[in-house]
Amino acid sequence: MKDYLPPTLDWVREQVELYENSGGTQGTTLRDTGLPCIIVTHEGKKTGGIRKIPLMRVKVEEG
Secondary structure (H helix, E strand, O other): OOOEOOOOOHHHHHHHHHHHHOOOOOOOEOOOOOOEEEEEEEEOOOOOOEEEEEEEOOOOOOO
16 A cells, blocks of 8 residues: 655645545535635655645536
8 A cells, every 4th residue: 555645735735634534525615715626636656655635626618
C-alpha cells in the first residue's frame, strides 16, 4: 500500500479532511464560494504517494 501524502496548503488539507471525515456530507462546496467540488485521488508522479485534492465541478453548456 502506498503512503498518503496530505496536501501542504492548510485550506486544501482541511477541505479534504472535512469531506472525508463527514462521509461526503460536508465540504461539498469549495471553501466560501458555494461552488460544488469533488475530491480527486491520484498517485504522485515523482513520489508515487497517494494525493487528494478538491476540484471545482463546473458544468459546461454546449452552445
